[in-house]
Amino acid sequence: xxxxxxxxxxxxxxxxxxxxxxxxxxxxxxxxxxxxxxxxxxxxxxxxxxxxxxxxxxxxxxxxxxxxxxxxxxxxxxxxxxxxxxxxxxxxxxxxxxxxxxxxxxxxxxxxxxxxxxxxxxxxxxxxxxxxxxxxxxxxxxxxxxxxxxxxxxxxxxxxxxxxxxxxxxxxxxxxxxxxxxxxxxxxxxxxxxxxxxxxxxxxx
Amino acid sequence: xxxxxxxxxxxxxxxxxxxxxxxxxxxxxxxxxxxxxxxxxxxxxxxxxxxxxxxxxxxxxxxxxxxxxxxxxxxxxxxxxxxxxxxxxxxxxxxxxxxxxxxxxxxxxxxxxxxxxxxxxxxxxxxxxxxxxxxxxxxxxxxxxxxxxxxxxxxxxxxxxxxxxxxxxxxxxxxxxxxxxxxxxxxxxxxxxxxxxxxxxxxxxxxxxxxxxxxxxxxxxxxxxxxxxxxxxxxxxxxxxxxxxxxxxxxxxxxxxxxxxxxxxxxxxxxxxxxxxxxxxxxxxxxxxxxxxxxxxxxxxxxxxxxxxxxxxxxxxxxxxxxxxxxxxxxxxxxxxxxxxxxxxxxxxxxxxxxxxxxxxxxxxxxxxxxxxxxxxxxxxxxxxxxxxxxxxxxxxxxxxxx
Numbered sequence: 001x002x003x004x005x006x007x008x009x010x011x012x013x014x015x016x017x018x019x020x021x022x023x024x025x026x027x028x029x030x031x032x033x034x035x036x037x038x039x040x041x042x043x044x045x046x047x048x049x050x051x052x053x054x055x056x057x058x059x060x061x062x063x064x065x066x067x068x069x070x071x072x073x074x075x076x077x078x079x080x081x082x083x084x085x086x087x088x089x090x091x092x093x094x095x096x097x098x099x100x101x102x103x104x105x106x107x108x109x110x111x112x113x114x115x116x117x118x119x120x121x122x123x124x125x126x127x128x129x130x131x132x133x134x135x136x137x138x139x140x141x142x143x144x145x146x147x148x149x150x151x152x153x154x155x156x157x158x159x160x161x162x163x164x165x166x167x168x169x170x171x172x173x174x175x176x177x178x179x180x181x182x183x184x185x186x187x188x189x190x191x192x193x194x195x196x197x198x199x200x201x202x203x204x205x
Numbered sequence: 206x207x208x209x210x211x212x213x214x215x216x217x218x219x220x221x222x223x224x225x226x227x228x229x230x231x232x233x234x235x236x237x238x239x240x241x242x243x244x245x246x247x248x249x250x251x252x253x254x255x256x257x258x259x260x261x262x263x264x265x266x267x268x269x270x271x272x273x274x275x276x277x278x279x280x281x282x283x284x285x286x287x288x289x290x291x292x293x294x295x296x297x298x299x300x301x302x303x304x305x306x307x308x309x310x311x312x313x314x315x316x317x318x319x320x321x322x323x324x325x326x327x328x329x330x331x332x333x334x335x336x337x338x339x340x341x342x343x344x345x346x347x348x349x350x351x352x353x354x355x356x357x358x359x360x361x362x363x364x365x366x367x368x369x370x371x372x373x374x375x376x377x378x379x380x381x382x383x384x385x386x387x388x389x390x391x392x393x394x395x396x397x398x399x400x401x402x403x404x405x406x407x408x409x410x411x412x413x414x415x416x417x418x419x420x421x422x423x424x425x426x427x428x429x430x431x432x433x434x435x436x437x438x439x440x441x442x443x444x445x446x447x448x449x450x451x452x453x454x455x456x457x458x459x460x461x462x463x464x465x466x467x468x469x470x471x472x473x474x475x476x477x478x479x480x481x482x483x484x485x486x487x488x489x490x491x492x493x494x495x496x497x498x499x500x501x502x503x504x505x506x507x508x509x510x511x512x513x514x515x516x517x518x519x520x521x522x523x524x525x526x527x528x529x530x531x532x533x534x535x536x537x538x539x540x541x542x543x544x545x546x547x548x549x550x551x552x553x554x555x556x557x558x559x560x561x562x563x564x565x566x567x568x569x570x571x572x573x574x575x576x577x578x579x580x581x582x583x584x585x586x587x588x589x590x591x592x593x594x595x596x597x598x599x600x601x602x603x604x605x606x607x608x
Contacts, residue, residue, distance in 0.1 A: 142429035
C-alpha cells in the first residue's frame with residue numbers, strides 16, 4: 001500500500017506520474033480522492049465542496065464533448081452547461097465560475113490565449129492567468145488529460161477533478177470514471193444541495 | 206459509435222460468434238489439438254477478430270506469418286500484406302493502428318532490432334499493436350537459433366512484454382493480450398515473446414477454444430488519443446513547434462508524455478493479473494533453493510527440479526510470465542525465504558538475473574545462471590550442476606562426459 005497522495009501542488013520540478021507511485025484507478029462504482037479509493041457517492045460531495053470553496057471554480061471541456069459527434073456527446077455537453085450554470089448560481093459574488101474549453105491538443109506558439117482556451121502542452125498558463133484554484137476536466141482524451149493534470153500538479157496549486165468517461169485519472173486529485181450526462185447532472189444537484197453549507201473563505205484562497 | 210456490448214452474440218462474416226472474452230477463455234469448451242507453435246499462432250489469430258496483419262519473412266517467424274496469409278485467403282483477417290522490410294512493417298502497423306484497426310505482426314532477431322525505432326514510437330503514440338517475437342540470435346556471426354537477448358532491448362521501449370513458456374501460453378496470451386493492451390487506461394503495444402524454434406517449430410498438445418467463437422472487435426473510440434488526427438501529437442510528430450523548440454514548456458510536455466507511457470505500463474498490472482492469473486506462477490516457493498526463469502528456461506528448470514527430487518533435494522520454481530509490467534513485488538514475496546536463487550537464461554548477458562537482483566533484498570542470493578546462448582540447448586543437467594556447485598555439493602563433470 002503506497003503512502004503517496006495526489007495533492008494540490010506545486011509538487012516538484014517534474015512530479016512523478018501517480019501510477020508510478022502506486023496509485024491505482026478505481027473500479028466501476030468507485031472514485032478516488034487524493035489517490036485513495038472511495039465510493040462514488042463520497043466523490044460527488046467532495047467535488048461539490050471543492051467547487052463551492054474555490055475562488056475561480058472552472059470546467060475544462062475537451063473535444064469529446066465540444067462537438068456533437070454522437071448523441072451521447074451532445075447530451076453530455078448540455079449537462080456540462082447545466083453544471084456550469086449551477087456553479088454560477090451557487091457561488092458568492094466574490095467567486096467567479098468559468099468555462100474554458102480545450103478545443104484541441106495542437107501545440108500553439110508562442111503561446112495560447114489563456115483567456116479563451118487551455119492547452120495540454122502548457123495548461124499551467126491558463127491556470128495561472130485566470131488564478132483558477134479548482135477545475136474539472138471532462139471530455140478530454142485520457143492521454144492528454146493525464147499530461148495536463150501532471151503539469152498542473154507540478155507547477156500550480158489548483159485542485160483538479162477528472163470526470164472521465166473511461167477508467168479515471170490518478171493524476172487528478174479526484175477522479176470519477178465511466179462519466180455520463182447523468183453523473184454530471186448528479187454533481188450539479190449535489191452542488192445545489194450543498195449551497196450555503198460550504199463557506200467560501202477568500203483568505204484561504 | 207461502436208459498442209462491443211452490442212455485438213456479443215452476433216456473427217461476423219465468417220459465421221463466428223462474437224463472444225465475451227472472459228467466457229471464451231475461461232468457460233468455452235476446449236479441444237486438444239497437436240500443433241506446432243506457428244500453427245498455434247495461426248489458430249489464435251483465427252479467433253482474434255484481427256483487422257490487419259503485416260508480414261515480412263525472417264526465421265523463425267516466417268512460417269507463422271505465411272500461415273496467417275492463409276487465414277487472410279480464408280477471409281478471417283481484414284487485410285494482409287508484406288512490407289518492404291521489418292522497419293516498413295512496423296511503420297505500416299502504426300499507420301493501421303492510428304486508423305483504428307486491431308493490428309498483428311510477427312518478427313524475430315535482427316528483424317526486431319532493425320525495426321526498433323518504431324517500438325517506443327508505438328508506445329508513445331499509445332497504439333495497442335500486438336507483435337509476436339520468436340526470439341533468435343541477433344549478433345554476428347549470423348545465427349538463426351534460439352537466444353533471448355532481443356528481449357533485453359524491448360524492456361525499455363514502453364511496450365508491454367510477456368514471455369511465453371509453451372504453445373498453450375501462446376494461444377491463450379495472444380487472445381488475452383488484446384484485452385489488456387486495448388484497455389483505455391493501458392492502450393499500449395504488446396511484445397509477446399517466445400523462444401524461437403523451441404516453441405514455434407515443435408509440436409505440442411494445445412487446448413483450443415471453439416473456432417466458431419471469436420473476440421469482440423476493437424473499439425477505437427475508447428483510445429486515450431484521437432484517431433489519426435494529422436494536426437495533433439502523436440501523429441504530428443515532426444512539425445516544428447512541439448518537437449524542435451528548446452524551451453521549458455516543450456521539455457515539460459515531453460517529460461510528462463514519457464511518464465504517461467510508463468504510467469500506462471503500471472496500469473496494465475491490474476488487467477494482466479486478471480487475465481494471466483498473476484504475473485508469476487510459483488511451485489514450492491517455500492523451498493530454500495529456487496529457480497526463477499521465463500520462457501522455455503522454465504521448462505528446463507522443471508526438469509532439473511525433477512532430477513534433484515530424485516536425489517532427495519527440494520527445489521522451488523518461479524515462472525515469470527510478464528516482464529513489463531515487471532512483477533517486482535511478487536518476486537520479492539516469492540523469494541523472501543529462499544537462500545539461493547538460480548536464474549537460468551538463454552542469453553549471454555543475463556538480463557533477467559539483473560532485473561531480479563535489482564528487485565529483491567540480499568541480492569547476493571541470486572546466482573545468475575546457468576546461461577547458454579547462440580542457439581545452444583540448456584540440458585537440465587547443467588542447471589542441476591550449477592545448483593550443486595553453488596551449494597558445495599559433488600556433481601558429475603558435464604564437460605568431461607563421454608571422454
